[in-house]
Amino acid sequence: MLAFGVGHRGWSLAGVGAAVAATQLSVGWVNDWLDADRDRATGRADKPIPAGAVSRRTVGIAGLVATLLIPVLGAPFGVAAACTITLVGVFALLYDWPLKATALSVVPYLVAFGSLPAFVVVALPGHPAPPLWLVAAGALLGGGAHFANVLPDLADDAATGIRGLPHRLGAAWSQAAAAGLLLAATFVLVFGPAGPPSWAGLAAAAVAVVVLPLGWYAARHARGRPVAVFRAVMVVALLDVLLLIFTGRVV
Missing domain, CATH: 1.10.357.140 (UbiA prenyltransferase)
Structure with a gap:
């Protein structure tokens, strides 16, 4: 896409x-x-x-x-x-x-x-050459995805000796890191390109601000593997990709 x-x-x-x-x-x-x-x-x-x-x-x-x-x-x-x-x-x-x-x-x-x-x-x-804001947005998306992706497996990973950065920070801080990095990625995509932000971009930022806390809340109250934050991250990531495509300001 x-x-x-x-x-x-x-x-x-x-x-x-x-x-x-x-x-x-x-x-x-x-x-x-x-x-x-x-x-x-x-x-x-x-x-x-x-x-x-x-x-x-x-x-x-x-x-x-x-x-x-x-x-x-x-x-x-x-x-x-x-x-x-x-x-x-x-x-x-x-x-x-x-x-x-x-x-x-x-x-x-x-x-x-x-x-x-x-x-x-x-x-x-x-x-x-790719614009720096595009590279930065991709990196922020990746960092957020890492923290969210590991969340459901923290206990299993710890039992088998895996101690990555999310495991060292713990579930609560990893959830915060995932949400913060994804929000930062969204704002970079909205305000990074030259010119005023589009209405689509502002709408995507508003959705991200709502969806990520909802994912965090659902994960806090979930039974079993807490996948809600990961799903919220994927929603925001998809919004970011769509934002890149439809604003048409990458190059």
Whole structure:
């Protein structure tokens, strides 16, 4: 959607989608390969390896193939674009190992999510430089997603020795961090581009201000895995992407 919004069409649109998909498949499959024993120990039946749906070896090979494809799929867009999407893949894998269990666990999210929209812009004909506000908004979205994504699994992670930054801060501070980073991303997207903010942008900011506290409130009163904050973050993230597309002021 973002690639279409900034002007990619035809093979270029498909190529950008394939390159980004390779990063997602790489980080997801390698993560499941690395965490297979942890997932078994915590009874994660929703994961395909401990559920017996696929072998660990198959997932590991698939992750390796997806990783090697990242620079290959980025190459048709030029050296700068290929390096940018490769940077995304490298930092995503650094999260899988070894940074997930350290106080630096948020760093791969900041770098990778900031670089993703930069790749989409650099891959355009003429290779324009991405605006700094766009990179900053992507990084803030990534940081917020990290804190929200970990929230439902804090107890399981702690039981298996994972001590990333959210685990060190605790659930309450991680919820606050997720909401604060996402709100900051929204305001960067609304007020970062040149010119006055659009009515759509102001409306998106208003929705974010309402949705994130509602997600926090629901998580505080939920039974079982607290996924409400994560869902609120995803709503705001979708609003931010739509805001980027329909304001048409990225490049």
